Amino acid sequence: MSYRILAINPGSTSTKIALYEDEKEVLCQTLVHPMTEIQKYDKIADQFDMRKEVVLTFLRDNGYDVNELSAVVGRGGMVPSVKSGAYIVNKTMVERLRNNPVIEHASNLGALIAYEIANSIGVSAYIYDSVRSDEMIDIARISGMPDIVRTSTCHVLNSRAMAMKVASKYGKKYSDMNFVVAHLGGGVSISVHEKGKIIDVIADDEGPFSPERSGRVPCKALIELCYSGKFDKKTMFKKQHGNGGLIAYLGTNDAREVEKMIKNGDENAKLVYEAMAYQIAKGIGELSTVVNGNVDAIVITGGIAYSEMMTSWIKKRVEFIAPVEIMPGENEMEALALGVLRVLRGEEEAREYVE
Template identity: 45%
Template sequence: MSFTVLAINPGSTSTKVAIYDGEVLRFEEEIRHSHDELREFQTILDQLPFRKEVIIRTLRSKEFQLSELDAIVGRGGLLRPLKGGTYKVTEKMKADLRMGVSGQHASNLGGLIAAELGEGYEIPIYIVDPVVVDELESVARISGHKNYEKMSIFHALNHKATARKVARELNKTYETSRFIIAHLGGGISVAAHMNGLAIDVNNALGGEGPFSPERAGTLPLSAFLDACFDQKHSKDELNKQLIGEGGVVSYLGTTDMREVEQMIASGDEYAALIFDAMALQVSKEIASLSVHFGGNLDAIILTGGLARSASFVSKVSERTNFISKVIVSPGEDEMKALNEGAQRILVGEESAREY
């Protein structure tokens, strides 16, 4: 039986919309939002009517009726920590999304828009694997000081979807697999996945792990503390050093790794150094997580946009293939992952979780 699902993914400067019939994509649209359009709204929540109307217009242009739907699934936002899976959008969840209980981001609108579009149609509304998925082992939460507990914030949607895909290719299930997965994008998250749970991962928004095209990762703490108190930088400026203006862009002035590879090809030795340093840090993060598995690891998986770079993949693979075989699954199809999460519930493969 084929179920028709609307997937919604609000990003900081775009809204993606897709219709699936089972696993078949009927159509997908990415609506870009200009700075002038978005600056009219004081808060993320204020954007909700605007983004909802954009989606309605897009569906009308495709002559699609909401009455055709069996379910709607939205990108999960910054909720309270939860286990991975597909969740029903409930009143409690909507209240936390409106409040921004764990922070403000456009993804908070995913479940809210989905719920409003579904009103009156008596169809289920879901979110899937938001970035706040937290399945850390207790021992992995210990930071080094009792006042600070490690948090799990990572690219859970792509991690989990890629894990399921590779597990099928290996004739296994995600729940019986043992992977280290590195999501390589604007932010980088590396996680140990054991038997269907991400038991250890760097906080990709919390100044941990490898540096990335736009994030600093783990910095020398003493030097950063000095910067916090030297009265030369505001808190906002320091936050930007961690996220947005850290990593590759702080060294080379660009977040586009294709440009970096062009610099290297033209003989820029400094660009080559930074490129190799990021690959080294990713490799070290993978190696550090390998201690969870005692040599019993099914695969190291490289995914995300940067996994399309043959040079970067080669550098990481050469440093880590002694641990386990390296499988490359480039890109991140978030819309497909959202649909798959909803379809698993609709076909009875899984049960929807309660928030």
């Protein structure tokens, strides 16, 4: 039996959709929403009707019949912490995301739009590997400051999907292997996967710096800077998230531009860029200790994994731990669709969402 799955991944000013027939991508399109349109809405949930109509209109205008769908999957939004894998979108989840999300975030619309389309044709809607997936072990939650509890924040959707691909390449099950996965994008997150669960992470604010994030910085110096009177709270957040890392040191958040600078003989650019690789390698080594060094493979993924310069620097430092697999790209639409395909085929079980 063949399955047709529609995947929906809302971003701040766009909605990405993909149509899969089993493992085959039939369509992948980014539908852009002008900022002038987005600014009309006070809350993200208020964009629901507009975004849903844009998706349905595009499908209809391009000859795709939603009545042929077997399921619809949306990017998991800001619900309270959940397990990884698939959840059926139900009224409880819709109520939470529409009226009381943990954080106002565009991903909240994924489940809402999926639920509406799926209900209209009598099939199920799902989320898969929500951004709020959290299966960290208790010992990993201790931060050293009782006021702060560590939580699992990483690029879970792509990280799990790429680990599963590597497991398949090795002829094994994801649930039988241990991985350390580094996702290299605008932010860098690193996760350790033990027998099918992400049990600890290094989030983008507590590890390597990246094109736009400062990552882990010395705490005492950070506190002094916060109370120096030079910067307000908003500016300090921006220095950590948005204006940190490569853009702070080199004036660009584009790794390709940095590599051009290096090839043109800029030694400072080379030092900073290699320092990013150095810190990523340190993070991989750090999480390898969580599973006592029993790592079956290290996976490097995300957009910057296309860079041979960056991945070669990282690989050189960590390949003594385990084989290194380079799996470039974001791969989010494929991860959503193939996750639900496994549910439809009975290879995975979808959970029911409860508060």
